[in-house]
Amino acid sequence: MRRLILRPGAIGDCILSLPAIQHLVADYTEVWISTPVVPLVSFADQVRPLASTGIDKIGLVDVEAPPELGQQLKSFDSFVSWYGSNRPEFKEAIHGLAVDSVFLPALPPDDFRDHAGRFFARQVGADEQVVPRISVPPVSRRDSAVIHPFSGSKRKNWPLELYRELARRLSHVTVEWIVGPEEELEGARRFEKLDDLGAWLAGAKLYIGNDSGITHLATAVGTPTLALFGPTNPAKWAPRGENVRVLQSTVIADLRVEIVLEMACQMIHHFVPR
Numbered sequence: 001m002r003r004l005i006l007r008p009g010a011i012g013d014c015i016l017s018l019p020a021i022q023h024l025v026a027d028y029t030e031v032w033i034s035t036p037v038v039p040l041v042s043f044a045d046q047v048r049p050l051a052s053t054g055i056d057k058i059g060l061v062d063v064e065a066p067p068e069l070g071q072q073l074k075s076f077d078s079f080v081s082w083y084g085s086n087r088p089e090f091k092e093a094i095h096g097l098a099v100d101s102v103f104l105p106a107l108p109p110d111d112f113r114d115h116a117g118r119f120f121a122r123q124v125g126a127d128e129q130v131v132p133r134i135s136v137p138p139v140s141r142r143d144s145a146v147i148h149p150f151s152g153s154k155r156k157n158w159p160l161e162l163y164r165e166l167a168r169r170l171s172h173v174t175v176e177w178i179v180g181p182e183e184e185l186e187g188a189r190r191f192e193k194l195d196d197l198g199a200w201l202a203g204a205k206l207y208i209g210n211d212s213g214i215t216h217l218a219t220a221v222g223t224p225t226l227a228l229f230g231p232t233n234p235a236k237w238a239p240r241g242e243n244v245r246v247l248q249s250t251v252i253a254d255l256r257v258e259i260v261l262e263m264a265c266q267m268i269h270h271f272v273p274r
Helices: 011-023 035-040 067-074 088-096 116-124 160-169 194-201 213-220 257-270
Strands: 002-007 028-033 046-049 078-081 100-103 144-148 174-179 206-210 225-229 244-248
Touching: 002 011, 011 035, 011 116, 011 213, 028 035, 035 046, 035 194, 035 213, 088 100, 144 160, 144 213, 160 257, 194 213, 206 213, 206 257, 213 225, 225 257, 244 257
Parallel strands: 002 028, 002 078, 028 046, 078 100, 144 174, 144 206, 206 225, 225 244
Antiparallel strands: none
């Protein structure tokens, strides 16, 4: 069987979906996924950035999709998509290509009371206990704590001045800072590709960050992770793994440095990166 899997979404959403996607692997599997996540999908026969395929043009009136795209889609026996479930014209066009197609909601509904990772697993009949795992090359261990003080939303960010105070008080380890492609912080490291960042994170003794895709990446490569949550619900969106601890305050600035420092020190001495 030849299967095509489409997965749009933010980095964290895609990482939480990886066990479900891997469960769908067939004799031949292509995954078209959000561009940054492409390097993290190692189990498919081919992986493509979703944005480069022209699939978003399928079904649109007066918009021509790439002529070769229809033939590509017809070559698959199975089509599983987290893209387009709310686009009737897209679904109709895919059905017209005689592809055995399944369309899935890309996010759990607001009233879903369980973890998003389990929601994605249930959608495809996968084992709900399996957590995301991303393989990286063997790395040298560093006696360091990595801090990523940003996320996709300012309201989810613990204030930078509190991270800086935390870093000053983590005097028994080296503190390393990282930023994303569009984030600025003097002295911080920046990685162009998520697989390179994941390999580097795997060497750290601890990762500390907000509710962000990079926090999910750190957990998935096996780095002990301390996730700081504000208004988002960690019961639904926290990274999944054994070496994860979560601290939350609805107003994230109310999280005290002393509480975060105590948890960070416990994790540094208790957890060993896998």
